[in-house]
Amino acid sequence: MGTITVDDGTEIFYKDWGSGQPIVFSHGWPLSADDWDAQMMFFVQQGYRVVAHDRRGHGRSSQTDDGHDMDHYADDLAALTAHLDLRDAVHIGHSTGGGEVVRYLARHGEARVAKAALISAVPPLMVQTDANPGGLPKKVFDDLQAQLAANRSVFYREVAAGPFYGFNRDGVEPSEAMIQNWWRQGMMGGAKAHFDGIVAFSQTDFTEDLKKITVPVLVMHGDDDQVVPYADSAPLSAELLPNATLKTYEGFPHGMPTTEAETINTDLLAFIRS
Template sequence: MPTIKVKDGTEIFYKDWGSGQPIVFSHGWPLSADDWDAQMLFFLSKGFRVIAHDRRGHGRSTQTGDGHDMDHYADDLAALTAHLDLKNAVHVGHSTGGGEVAHYIARHGESRVAKGVLISAVPPIMVKTANNPGGLPKEVFDGLQAQLAANRAQFYRDLPAGPFYGYNRPGATPSEGIIQNWWRQGMMGGAKAHYDGIVAFSQTDFTEDLKKITVPVLVMHGDDDQIVPYADSGPLSAKLLKNGTLKTYKGFPHGMPTTEAETINADLLAFIKS
């Protein structure tokens, strides 16, 4: 399997298919590069080079005990882009991956980056603070950690079967395959990485990162996102970005790149080509 070894010895698994302008995909918590199947195949067929990695502790990457914070996530992504010598790349991040993309571009500069896309992404900051009164209380995230520690396998069954894909909404038609694939990806990763990752995605403040970014960034968010609530994320990120565009999807859930792939892919393609 293709991997790179980063400076602390962690091995990061990645996929690298095709040729042409590179699109780099950063996945959400607690998933893997496999969560981008619908995007990877679509953009490969459109003549792009598509790259996706498993974040440290996730999927097929090393189940290291430490380094589960946004600085390490961004540095691992920078190591991958340097290893592959990517230029003029479009970076697409979903959920936690959106935070990773924002932090990577701000921390490592824009010399290799053409554009960014934040999908259902965690920035500017998820947790409620004095500066972020619309955020979720810290107790919400403490509860996620408690559920993970108590019975990770059941927790990872309930999340995709319910709020992640909006399958708990009236009239929704759950896909058993999608639910099981989420569970499969989650259980491949390490419990410690996922436990610490809850703090990383909820308590990191990306405000200054977003202000630094000058490349065009598309912010895509569903207004029925039950994981990263819309009002305290997408619109605020778009305002902080120098060159940000907000696209709001009525009724779409957090996991919209999977359940609404046709719409999301078409809009991504239009933005990349614009």
């Protein structure tokens, strides 16, 4: 574990375990590298080097008041990969982290990258526009910001106990440990970063970025995702990517890397080894 200081003085916390081909994980909003525990433990035991960082303003990284946009997220990731001199890497992004991976590949190139995987990811574009009629109305994201500003602790508890893991679905038994761990990670970060991050993950258009990516990309998404709706995300990203494989999971929620870790890890391993 360590930190790097990027050009604007922001400190980025990261974990770096094991040896072998590197797998780099980019987490979702408003979490931290800890959200990848199930994946990092699995892959380090499979003989891979696993790296995960806390996005700026999240987890143990600096709670800076600016730079909470996809360009900065991508630049921070590029600084980390250069600092660690990672090559032939597999980049895996969940939710907002999927957007981070896409922007990193499009903005910084693929020289260090072998493959990528997007899990429950926000691209191509979440918000509804004339060009994206299937997106969610901007009011949805404005309401998220209002709830965060009013009482972040209550808001994060409701997200984790409800739509994120699908615990609000009939017949699904909530895991109190998962809910508390999600809340813990969220509250470690900065409210300003998370507030601004809602705009970053919802209003960034990744259409042109996706078209530039030539490495193999596995697009993984549950069809019961209540946070990033399936129809306006994964299938559209797969169409835009020149070298994509779409894998759809019936009934899986947004937080499927945690709730369905065994399935997700097995499929990621098969993709990386293929």
